[in-house]
Amino acid sequence: MKIKSISVYEIVSPFPQGYRLSRGRKWTSFESTIVAIKTDAGLVGWGELQTVGANYLPAFAKGAIAAIDVLGPQLIGKDPLHLDRINYFMDHLLYGHPYAKSAIDMACWDILGKATGMPLCVLLGGRFEGGLDLMAAPYFGSKEEMLALTQDLREKGYRRLSVKLGGDVAEDVSTLRAILENAQPGEEFYADCNRGWTRDQALRVMRQIRDLDVYIEQPCASYEDCLAVRRRTDHPIILDEIIDSPEMVMRIIADDAADLINIKISRVGGLTKARRARDMCVTAGIPMTLQDVGGSGIVQAAIFHLAQSTPKEFRHSVFDPLSVVSDPLTDAPILVRDGAVVEASDRPGLGQDILPGSLSDPIAVYGERG
Numbered sequence: 041m042k043i044k045s046i047s048v049y050e051i052v053s054p055f056p057q058g059y060r061l062s063r064g065r066k067w068t069s070f071e072s073t074i075v076a077i078k079t080d081a082g083l084v085g086w087g088e089l090q091t092v093g094a095n096y097l098p099a100f101a102k103g104a105i106a107a108i109d110v111l112g113p114q115l116i117g118k119d120p121l122h123l124d125r126i127n128y129f130m131d132h133l134l135y136g137h138p139y140a141k142s143a144i145d146m147a148c149w150d151i152l153g154k155a156t157g158m159p160l161c162v163l164l165g166g167r168f169e170g171g172l173d174l175m176a177a178p179y180f181g182s183k184e185e186m187l188a189l190t191q192d193l194r195e196k197g198y199r200r201l202s203v204k205l206g207g208d209v210a211e212d213v214s215t216l217r218a219i220l221e222n223a224q225p226g227e228e229f230y231a232d233c234n235r236g237w238t239r240d241q242a243l244r245v246m247r248q249i250r251d252l253d254v255y256i257e258q259p260c261a262s263y264e265d266c267l268a269v270r271r272r273t274d275h276p277i278i279l280d281e282i283i284d285s286p287e288m289v290m291r292i293i294a295d296d297a298a299d300l301i302n303i304k305i306s307r308v309g310g311l312t313k314a315r316r317a318r319d320m321c322v323t324a325g326i327p328m329t330l331q332d333v334g335g336s337g338i339v340q341a342a343i344f345h346l347a348q349s350t351p352k353e354f355r356h357s358v359f360d361p362l363s364v365v366s367d368p369l370t371d372a373p374i375l376v377r378d379g380a381v382v383e384a385s386d387r388p389g390l391g392q393d394i395l396p397g398s399l400s401d402p403i404a405v406y407g408e409r410g
C-alpha cells in the first residue's frame with residue numbers, strides 16, 4: 041500500500057467564555073490541524089492535533105502546518121501500514137516537533153485499522169475489559185465559578201475531575217477546599233496547577249491541604265522543581281506537561297518521580313510513541329491518565345482506543361476532549377453517559393470519520409489531488 045495524498049485542514053473552535061489556566065493564560069478559541077491521508081487502495085485515514093494555544097506547550101498550530109509542509113511531500117509513496125518505520129522516517133526528516141507528527145501517525149493507524157478490519161484498540165494491544173472512566177476539567181476561575189463548573193461536569197456524569205488552579209497560594213487552597221468538601225462518592229480529584237507554582241508555593245499549598253484526598257498534578261514548570269516538591273510531600277504526584285517522549289517516561293520511572301503519569305498523544309509524538317510510553321508505565325506499575333491536548337471526535341477516538349487497550353488497573357482516567365469542544369465533526373462520536381463510563385468503538389480503525397461538509401477546503405494538499 042502507498043500513500044497517494046495528504047490533505048491538511050485548519051479548524052478553529054470558538055470558546056467565547058475563555059479557557060483559563062494558571063499564570064493568567066486564557067484562550068477564546070482552539071486551533072486544530074486535521075489531516076486526511078489517502079492511499080492507492082482507496083482508504084482514507086484521519087488524524088488530528090490540537091495545541092490549545094501557543095503558550096500552553098512548546099507547540100503551536102502554525103508550527104504544525106509548517107512541519108507537515110516539510111514531512112508531507114516526502115511521505116508520498118511510503119507504505120502507511122509500517123507505523124514504526126513511518127515514525128523513524130519522520131524523525132529522520134525533521135528533528136523534534138512531535139505534535140505535528142502525531143496527526144500523520146494517527147491517520148496511518150486509522151488506515152491500518154481500516155485495512156485489517158480491526159478497531160485500533162485491538163491493534164494497540166487488545167480490548168481490555170471494563171469501561172473508561174472519563175475525566176474533565178473545571179478550568180481556572182473564581183471559587184464560585186469553579187464550584188459551578190464542577191457541578192455542571194458532575195451533572196453530565198464526569199467522576200474524574202482535574203481542578204485547574206491559578207498560582208496564588210491562598211486562593212488555590214480556598215478553591216480546593218471548597219470543591220473537595222463537596223466531593224461526592226466515587227469522585228476523584230487532581231489539583232492541577234499546570235506548571236504554575238514555584239517550589240515554595242507548591243509546598244505551602246500542599247501543607248495546607250494535607251488532610252485532603254487529592255493528587256497534585258504538574259505543580260511546577262521544570263522537572264527539577266517537580267522532583268524537589270515530590271521529595272517533600274506525601275501527596276501522590278502526577279506529571280503531565282513535562283512528559284514529551286517515551287524517553288522522559290523512562291527517566292521518571294528511574295527517578296521514582298511520579299505516582300501517576302499523563303500521556304498526551306500529540307505531546308509524545310503520536311499513538312506509536314504513546315503506546316511505547318504506555319507500555320513502559322504498565323511495566324513499571326504506574327497508572328496513567330490517557331489523554332491528548334484536545335480536539336474533535338478524531339482525537340477522542342485515538343485516546344479511547346489507547347485507553348481501552350490498557351489494563352484497567354493502569355488507566356486511572358481518560359480525558360474526554362468533547363467535554364471542552366462540543367462539535368465532534370465526526371459521524372460516530374462517543375457521548376458521555378451516566379457515570380461517564382464508555383467504551384472504545386467496535387468499528388475498524390479509529391471508528392470515526394469526519395462528516396462530509398464539516399471541513400472547509402484544505403489549506404495544503406501533497407501528492408495527487410482528488
Ligand SMILES: [Mg+2]
Binds near residue numbers: 202281
Ligand atoms: Mg494536566
